[in-house]
Amino acid sequence: MKIAAIIMDIEGTTTGIGFVQNVLYPYSLKYIAPFLREHHEERDVMRVLVRLSEHTGIPLHNVEGLIRLLQQWIRDDEKNPELKTLQGMIWEKGYKQGLFLAHVYPDVPDVLQRWQQEERNLYVFSYGSVKAQQLFLRYSDSGDMRLLFSGYFDSAMGSRQDSATYRSIAAAIALPANNILFISDDRQELDAAAEAGMRTTWVIRPQDTSLDPERARLKTAHSVVTSFDQIHID
Secondary structure: OOOOEEEEOOEOOOEOHHHHHHHHHHHHHHHHHHHHHHHOOOHHHHHHHHHHHHHHOOOOOOHHHHHHHHHHHHHHOOOOHHHHHHHHHHHHHHHHOOOOOEOOOOOHHHHHHHHHHOOOEEEEEOOOOHHHHHHHHHOEOOEOOHHHOOEEEOHHHOOOOOHHHHHHHHHHOOOOHHHEEEEEOOHHHHHHHHHOOOEEEEEOOOOOOOOOHHHHHHHOOOEEEOOHHHOOOO
């Protein structure tokens, strides 16, 4: 079956885990309090805080209580959609001020361009909000990469470890699952995508993990690579 669409993770797959853990997360932890104190009455921020208040029971007027909760979630790497949305808003300021550029593994851009030239549609599926994904691609150390991608999916689609989520994504891009390749560094995500019928590739970056790619190949049905230029499609 011809692969018509390729969906990829970001953290640990196209970018080093260190960029997210050592740059983006500390920045959002540092600035989430002043950001919310200054902007909590603005419409887009207020919408997020309303949902957060409904889900947690913390009164909307208790901004400091919401701040403390969000700070703890950042420390715990909580995959909460409201937190991810707010982090995207905070990171936007940092990107625009030139405080950091998104790290992209050097093997990634040329391969993505080749896939696009082969008329394969590219998508991102990440824990980060769609806004955060777009900022990552716009302000990458390989330049603005947004035009390479046809769309973005975040946790609003469902759990990344649930096969139903991948079926929903296949339906959203109107392709049979077996025409889609999913690329990630997380085996549980790959298992879920494979259960949904997608083709899968497990990216194991030696810089980011102690996993042995050779041993992994012996224990999984997923294709295993250490860089994007090792991925063979069709």
